[in-house]
């Protein structure tokens with residue numbers, strides 16, 4: 001048994017970042033993690049391995065589609081799936097070992113095993129009970145499925161199983177056109193699978209700007225993904241090597257069946273709090289299963305905090321990290337803060353999709369007068385040279401004050417470009433501030449400036 005200032009349960013991006021900040025602030029810190037490796041969902045079975053496969057499969061696509069156009073000829077690469085998975089695993093290991101190194105450097109104890117909270121101020125790991133003045137729950141989330149869809153992680157898989165398939169499926173059916181389904185659908189489509197996405201709603205990526213949704217779906221269709229929209233999946237039937245997906249079209253209730261070698265269920269994630277003992281402790285939980293917290297990330301029980309996917313808000317690694325730092329500062333008696341109005345969201349397909357702040361829909365609902373500045377990548381020299389002219393930057397600003405309220409980008413490096421707008425929004429900047437900032441030529445960033453110019457007297461290259 002040991003005494004700590006703070007024990008964090010879960011070593012995902014929320015937990016490990018919180019631990020490092022606690023240690024930096026002089027607190028004696030431990031992290032409980034039941035997995036064999038640190039880094040949580042994100043590093044082990046989420047952000048990092050999926051981005052490795054997106055990178056590898058995009059490189060293949062570049063070689064097949066664009067190399068010949070640039071006069072780069074020769075033997076076209078073929079896919080060694082075992083090697084590609086080994087590359088992905090290497091990337092994961094380098095990252096998870098990196099967190100182990102940071103724990104040692106910051107003198108953070110890793111309490112290996114699954115933790116529970118028998119009472120406030122105590123954390124049980126295995127047979128040992130450790131004392132902690134403060135406890136931060138960062139237990140993350142797990143995939144959720146649908147009634148009638150039984151996941152076996154071989155033929156009917158979640159994202160976790162989709163990262164380790166034995167072979168590249170000939171036919172992949174993806175249930176759910178959200179971020180995870182479209183990223184992994186893109187991977188397998190580029191690697192040669194016939195990919196069909198079945199979505200309950202009428203648009204992909206729910207909650208995003210409607211124009212981006214349409215453009216994104218059009219581009220993905222051009223790349224070979226098929227979409228069945230407005231379709232309610234009823235059930236799956238699986239053997240050891242094949243599956244059938246039964247769905248009903250919502251418009252006329254007609255019933256249909258799709259054959260698949262693999263079905264990826266990508267219908268969202270839910271908070272994971274099993275085994276923590278929260279019910280017995282009396283920790284308040286929302287109807288959606290999230291741990292309820294106040295503005296300081298403290299639960300209704302003094303000294304017990306919660307962050308990341310286990311609480312309300314977008315299930316994103318950077319949101320969890322920001323809460324990790326802020327909660328650490330609260331625990332240390334400082335004033336941690338997260339600006340929930342400026343949390344970017346990125347989809348790492350080709351092209352990338354990124355957004356921050358309000359959509360037009362949000363502004364209409366709020367009855368806020370706004371203006372739109374839009375610029376197509378087709379007018380950007382760098383994008384044209386790099387076969388990346390499809391897509392646009394769209395900035396929304398207050399009609400009277402010109403203050404930036406949101407931005408929606410589909411195009412090359414959208415996930416990097418969005419941060420220029422995040423910084424501008426943090427500083428309360430206007431589109432004129434962006435438009436008056438000199439941007440290097442030729443860069444994709446010029447498209448952001450042009451969209452800002454389009455909010456005023458007009459873009460130059462439109």
Ligand code: FAD
Pocket residue numbers: 009010011012013014015032033034035039040041042043045046047048050113114115116138139140141159160180272274275276307308309310315316317318319320348
């Ligand atoms: P997690 O990362 O889920 O970590 C929680 C940890 O707590 C786990 O390791 C778990 O083992 C441990 N734990 C739970 N209970 C206990 C217990 N009782 N005792 C001990 N340990 C416990 N987000 C992005 O921002 N960008 C992306 O590109 C992105 N891509 C994704 C791709 C996929 C395929 C998936 C599935 C997710 C992706 N996400 C992405 C989401 C991101 O992974 C999560 O938002 C993020 O990991 C949440 O961090 P967290 O710290 O709250 O929880």
